[in-house]
Amino acid sequence: MFFGGMPGGGFPGMPQKREPADTTKLYETLGIEKSSTAAQIKKAYRKKALRMHPDKGGDPEEFKKLQAAYDVLSDEDKRKTYDKYGLEGLEEGGGPGGGMGDIFDLFGGGRRRNGKRKVEPLVFTVKASLEHLYCGKTVKLAYKRDALVGEPRKCATCGGTGITVQNVQIAPGMVTRAQAQCSQCNGGYRAQMKKERCEVEVRIDKGAADKSKIKLKDKGSEAAGAEQGDVHFVIQQKPHSLYKRHGADLLIRKDIGLVEALTGFKFVVPTLDGRKLSVQAKPGQIIRPEVRSGVPYVMCVDGEGMPKYGNPFDKGRLFVLFHIAFPTDGSLSSQAVAYLKKALPAPLDHPVVGADAEALKKLAEKNESVRELLGHEAEEAFLTRVEGGMDDFGRGAGADGGDATNEDDDDGRRRRGPQVQQCAQQ
Structure with a gap:
């Protein structure tokens, strides 16, 4: 005796039931609940956008996801479509209407519009010096990927469905039919595979952020019955001996003597693009150890920070953190003490x-x-x-x-x- 057929679908040759749509990913991206109001969605987006913006050191790809999620959830019609059909509904237009393939590419998952899944991207790390991120650079990179040998063949075991059906006894005299992923193929197709070496040129743009991604579309691994995957190169910023970076701003530490703090200073800083920058205090300007308790004294030079990603002609600031080196142990002559008392403010x-x-x-x-x-x-x-x-x-x-x-x-x-x-x- 047979009961029901196959859980979650029909028999071979009949349309298969889709897996439940993921309708929470965009809400998780904004860090909100599905029941959030339009005002709460807007507030959450603004808060995360300020923190994740590439100019603040955020990952440009993650910022694009944030923008895409807000674009959908802030639109009443798109939000209803997503809540009902998930990402596939947005790509297919929820039935009639246009699609949104870009957001599907950003968040991934599920199947493509032509019914094929996309192979997972290959991810590699690219180390870049602060000089490369300041000036930009094109680098040659090599990697290995899985490549098809010849044309894929439809699997004879599952008939190209990627699913096999088995009889499962659930009790004496009671049998049901269950489906499972075919163990003889990959998505209904069989093919020979090989490892292939690829060489590409990758452009590191000026102002690119640490941990940002450079994506090469359809340059990744192949698989039978699937769309070719992408390649992601993740930038890893190397530590620098002089500069520290935060977003588009740079920071250096400068030790000066007490006499320089009181009477002025002038020093030269080598820039990341090979120039020599002369930095000096205004006449009569005094450098203090702290602005207030626990807050160090810093000064900045506008326009001498990192180029801003997407607009390299606009640059951040160069911050200088001062450390005043007081005289070492010793004593001053009575004449020097008298001169200091005369020159310095009253006690x-x-x-x-x-x-x-x-x-x-x-x-x-x-x-x-x-x-x-x-x-x-x-x-x-x-x-x-x-x-x-x-x-x-x-x-x-x-x-x-x-x-x-x-x-x-x-x-x-x-x-x-x-x-x-x-x-x-x-």
Whole structure:
């Protein structure tokens, strides 16, 4: 006795039922739920576009996917078609109407319009120096792919369907028919294969981003009964000895002396295209160690960063991160100290030993702590260098930590201080 036929399809020679369409990939690309409103779709796109834009260091191919997903989901009719038919529905127009083959190429998967699947792309890494990414370069590359030998033949086992049907007993006296992928062919066709060496020229455009892809259409592997695949070359940016890159901006670190920070500087930077760039401070400009606590002092030169991808005439900025090298251990002569006191701004509003009474009086009018110190003779204390820096902070206690609450009980046992528990915030 037979029940039902083949799950998910008819018998050989009859139209086969398609697999359920993937209707979530575009939503996942934008990072939203299928129930999202039009406003939520727009907000999600803007947020990810700012972060993934090629000018910000994003992958151009991933940015194209983001744009394509938004183009579909922001259009009410396209969104309905996608929710019902998936990517194939967009390519075929959801029935009547035009197609959208470009978005199908971007996201891949499923079968092509002519019913053939496309072979998975070959992916290779291309290492590129920052100079190559700045100036652009054409490189010759070689790779191996699977190639057909002769014409493919229709498989006699499955009749060219790629599927075989088997009788499966599910209980005594009960048999059903199940379908499985044919083990003798590839998609209904059989063919001899060989490894083939290919050589291509690949153009690395100016401003290309790290991890961006260069795609060569229909240059990949072949397979019987399938469309030829593509080749993807993924750019891997090499580290540079001088420059660090972020999007279209470049960064260098420059060590300068204290005298340069106060009186000005001029130095030459070798550019990525072989020029020599003279960088200098404006007259009287002072370089500080930090803008504020924890924020380093940087300056930039407009138009001396990386060319922007797609518009190489527009360039980013060159940032210079300064590190001020203070004088090494030693001492200054009394004459040098006098010159510095005369040239540099007045001290901050705290008492200065040896200051005249009029100056102290003015300080006292502004600062209460100064008023408390006036009239009392100050003890002299000299700072010494701490070899361990901040690592020595808190190590001035005794061997047991100097805990005043750790005392001996009358019975000689060690008594701990009160235990402090952390409360959860409401």
